[in-house]
């Protein structure tokens with residue numbers, strides 16, 4: 001079972017690499033504005049999780065520089081996700097709000113929808 005999971009993980013990463021989207025190019029000022037917003041975000045994830053790959057593809061496509069935190073191999077990140085986020089599930093978006101509060105957003109579709117709305121990304 002572990003071997004099958006490992007193989008599927010490699011397959012997902014290979015397909016993702018071969019079909020990855022081209023990053024969007026913005027004017028420097030627009031990119032700086034987006035970078036300032038995404039500085040307050042981080043994503044807890046596993047490298048070969050298909051839901052995390054889906055979110056990472058959106059980051060790449062929209063040239064979003066969001067810190068990725070490995071919740072599988074990094075014990076500190078794993079513990080933080082479980083204790084503060086509330087459950088051990090990835091992907092999870094950690095959001096530092098304007099008032100300094102921390103919010104934890106689970107579900108890949110919710111994360112992508114949040115990024116599109118908050119960062120005013122153009123629709124597909």
Ligand SMILES: N[C@@H](CCC(=O)N[C@@H](CS)C(=O)NCC(=O)O)C(=O)O
Nearest residue numbers: 049050051088089090091107108109
């Ligand atoms: N519906 C969720 C599914 C997320 C999910 O199932 N993630 C798996 C990894 S692929 C997970 O976190 N499993 C917990 C574990 O492995 O302990 C989404 O779209 O984000």
